[in-house]
Amino acid sequence: MDKFDKLTGVAAPMPLVNIDTDMIIPKQFLKTIQRSGLGANLFDEMRYDREGNEVPDFVLNQPAYREAEILVAGENFGCGSSREHAPWAIKDFGIRCVIAPSFADIFYNNCFKNGILPIALPQEAVDVLMKDAEKGSNARMSVDLEAQTVTTSDGEVFTFELDSFKKHCLMEGLDDIGLTMAKEASIDSYEAQAAQARPWV
Amino acid sequence: MSPKTLYDKIWDAHVAHEAEDGTCLLYIDRHLVHEVTSPQAFEGLRMSGRKVRAPEKTIAVPDHNVPTTLDRDDATTMTEDSRIQVEALDKNARDFGVHYYPVNDVRQGIVHIVGPEQGWTLPGMTVVCGDSHTATHGAFGALAHGIGTSEVEHVLATQTLIQKKSKNMKVEITGKLAPGVTAKDITLAVIGKTGTAGGTGYVIEYCGEAIRGLSMEGRMTVCNMAIEGGARAGLIAPDETTFEYCKGRPHAPKGAQWEAAMEWWKTLYSDDDAHWDKVLTIKGEDIAPVVTWGTSPEDVLPITAKVPAAADFTGGKVGAAQRSLDYMGLTPGTPLNEVAIDTVFIGSCTNGRIEDLRAAAAILKGKKVKDGLRAMVVPGSGLVRAQAEEEGLADIFKDAGFEWRLAGCSMCLAMNPDQLAPGERCASTSNRNFEGRQGFKGRTHLMSPAMAAAAAITGKLTDVREMM
Numbered sequence: 001m002d003k004f005d006k007l008t009g010v011a012a013p014m015p016l017v018n019i020d021t022d023m024i025i026p027k028q029f030l031k032t033i034q035r036s037g038l039g040a041n042l043f044d045e046m047r048y049d050r051e052g053n054e055v056p057d058f059v060l061n062q063p064a065y066r067e068a069e070i071l072v073a074g075e076n077f078g079c080g081s082s083r084e085h086a087p088w089a090i091k092d093f094g095i096r097c098v099i100a101p102s103f104a105d106i107f108y109n110n111c112f113k114n115g116i117l118p119i120a121l122p123q124e125a126v127d128v129l130m131k132d133a134e135k136g137s138n139a140r141m142s143v144d145l146e147a148q149t150v151t152t153s154d155g156e157v158f159t160f161e162l163d164s165f166k167k168h169c170l171m172e173g174l175d176d177i178g179l180t181m182a183k184e185a186s187i188d189s190y191e192a193q194a195a196q197a198r199p200w201v
Numbered sequence: 202m203s204p205k206t207l208y209d210k211i212w213d214a215h216v217a218h219e220a221e222d223g224t225c226l227l228y229i230d231r232h233l234v235h236e237v238t239s240p241q242a243f244e245g246l247r248m249s250g251r252k253v254r255a256p257e258k259t260i261a262v263p264d265h266n267v268p269t270t271l272d273r274d275d276a277t278t279m280t281e282d283s284r285i286q287v288e289a290l291d292k293n294a295r296d297f298g299v300h301y302y303p304v305n306d307v308r309q310g311i312v313h314i315v316g317p318e319q320g321w322t323l324p325g326m327t328v329v330c331g332d333s334h335t336a337t338h339g340a341f342g343a344l345a346h347g348i349g350t351s352e353v354e355h356v357l358a359t360q361t362l363i364q365k366k367s368k369n370m371k372v373e374i375t376g377k378l379a380p381g382v383t384a385k386d387i388t389l390a391v392i393g394k395t396g397t398a399g400g401t402g403y404v405i406e407y408c409g410e411a412i413r414g415l416s417m418e419g420r421m422t423v424c425n426m427a428i429e430g431g432a433r434a435g436l437i438a439p440d441e442t443t444f445e446y447c448k449g450r451p452h453a454p455k456g457a458q459w460e461a462a463m464e465w466w467k468t469l470y471s472d473d474d475a476h477w478d479k480v481l482t483i484k485g486e487d488i489a490p491v492v493t494w495g496t497s498p499e500d501v502l503p504i505t506a507k508v509p510a511a512a513d514f515t516g517g518k519v520g521a522a523q524r525s526l527d528y529m530g531l532t533p534g535t536p537l538n539e540v541a542i543d544t545v546f547i548g549s550c551t552n553g554r555i556e557d558l559r560a561a562a563a564i565l566k567g568k569k570v571k572d573g574l575r576a577m578v579v580p581g582s583g584l585v586r587a588q589a590e591e592e593g594l595a596d597i598f599k600d601a602g603f604e605w606r607l608a609g610c611s612m613c614l615a616m617n618p619d620q621l622a623p624g625e626r627c628a629s630t631s632n633r634n635f636e637g638r639q640g641f642k643g644r645t646h647l648m649s650p651a652m653a654a655a656a657a658i659t660g661k662l663t664d665v666r667e668m669m
């Protein structure tokens with residue numbers, strides 16, 4: 001998995017609440033059997049019209065935000081389905097960090113498996129970051145995972161909370177399966193004990 | 202011993218390893234797999250030379266992509282990319298030796314309907330699937346939740362999931378339900394109260410007299426939508442209704458094993474003085490038949506209400522409500538029961554079980570679908586379909602003018618040929634009314650099967666109580 005430590009880049013503002021996984025990547029793009037190539041269809045139904053032309057006022061179509069690496073959004077970002085295609089599309093587009101007041105549980109977990117950092121901050125902080133993002137491509141925001149901070153283009157600093165295990169894995173780019181396989185003895189002994197206690201399983 | 206919730210008990214019985222920071226390896230008893238979220242996971246196993254650790258605990262069925270028209274054996278009814286996914290699942294199931302119900306098996310259906318029906322889902326288990334509506338299985342008192350594809354691969358390889366424990370939330374529905382009010386109305390009413398993020402970070406246990414009074418089908422409907430309230434999982438403590446449902450299912454324990462299982466299952470309830478981090482109580486009598494008006498499942502109102510205005514809300518919801526109203530093409534102040542519809546969809550893992558079809562058929566018996574309306578029933582599994590035919594429900598639907606389909610997810614998410622056209626408005630028994638969920642620019646109103654049947658007759662959103 002890709003490592004994440006520091007990122008400085010353009011942040012795109014999406015001040016909508018409840019941005020759901022169908023908005024992030026509509027289901028017609030879930031028919032792939034690969035992980036890559038979904039960035040072109042990120043936010044597809046907001047980004048393109050029926051004929052496939054770009055909708056000019058959609059944020060990621062505006063010149064200032066085409067290269068955005070950070071997304072600032074409203075509460076409950078990523079609600080809806082478990083589709084990992086959502087973080088795959090976000091990452092494939094080039095976004096490595098999403099900032100919102102809150103995230104849906106499954107989406108939040110899926111981000112970490114794909115080298116994306118989701119940052120939850122209080123609404124007031126997100127409001128400040130949203131204003132900063134609205135300044136366009138001259139305003140570059142900085143994220144420091146080690147220090148757990150987001151810094152606006154004006155130098156205002158916000159500190160965010162994060163699970164220490166998730167942080168460790170993201171900073172080191174660790175593969176979960178490999179980590180768990182190293183604990184195989186525990187799984188073996190659990191399985192043996194469970195087979196005794198609940199043989200019908 | 203300190204008092205525990207049902208969630209605590211199931212959790213404790215499944216921790217295979219706990220790190221110092223509380224990160225656990227949770228052992229998974231049942232892993233359900235479908236064609237859309239699994240190809241990349243199986244590919245990952247192949248690339249790293251790993252096997253499925255417990256193929257006997259892994260069950261696969263194609264459902265999201267498969268056409269539900271009667272001619273689906275004709276391969277041309279499926280688009281090329283859908284066929285590739287279904288074929289990939291066929292091959293992966295064979296190569297890795299997991300239990301499999303292919304498209305032409307009468308037991309095929311929506312994964313969350315097939316699992317319980319075949320007795321794979323049992324009380325006290327941990328159940329996961331690469332699908333958010335895995336919450337459905339919580340109706341059995343099983344800890345069940347959706348996972349992403351990387352986690353699917355993790356479970357395939359290790360039969361465990363890396364987890365931290367959620368908090369405990371109790372949702373109590375007291376008293377009895379009024380006539381015409383169903384499990385769907387309960388679960389929508391709860392989301393209307395909590396909002397779509399109100400359950401985030403929690404496992405919800407639904408309890409109270411109104412929940413106890415529900416059949417297993419109804420309980421599955423309630424738990425199914427726990428995810429729409431943001432919860433990691435929904436749970437209902439097992440009782441006689443649960444045991445009765447499980448008994449005799451193909452993969453349920455038999456004989457002495459059944460007795461041993463029952464002994465444990467009967468301990469699966471929240472202790473009286475268990476600690477709850479959050480509690481919500483709703484009076485069953487206060488719940489009315491509801492519909493959604495917007496593009497979030499929290500946009501719930503009684504059918505007797507009027508379309509709200511954006512100004513009725515506060516904060517970020519003002520903008521969201523305006524966007525919803527524009528998308529849904531609704532004018533504030535319009536009585537909901539005057540909103541005309543074009544399509545009726547009865548089905549999905551929320552409401553595609555036999556009892557749902559019975560409820561809809563009871564309203565439709567001897568009636569006709571409004572002229573010009575498209576109406577379809579998609580049973581949740583081949584076995585539900587067979588039973589409905591045996592009970593004469595299929596004839597009631599067909600006589601009324603409904604299409605009688607084969608099993609699958611169908612118009613719940615429109616990944617298959619069943620879709621709304623732009624601007625079309627649908628009365629749907631599914632679980633998500635997101636923008637584009639049932640087709641590009643399609644408009645979805647969520648409701649119970651009986652309410653959907655009533656809407657089919659009148660051609661507009663309708664209070665089912667007027668037809669009872």
Ligand code: SF4
Binds near residue numbers: 312313614
């Ligand atoms: S019926 Fe709908 S919600 Fe249920 S599994 Fe299928 S697509 Fe998902």
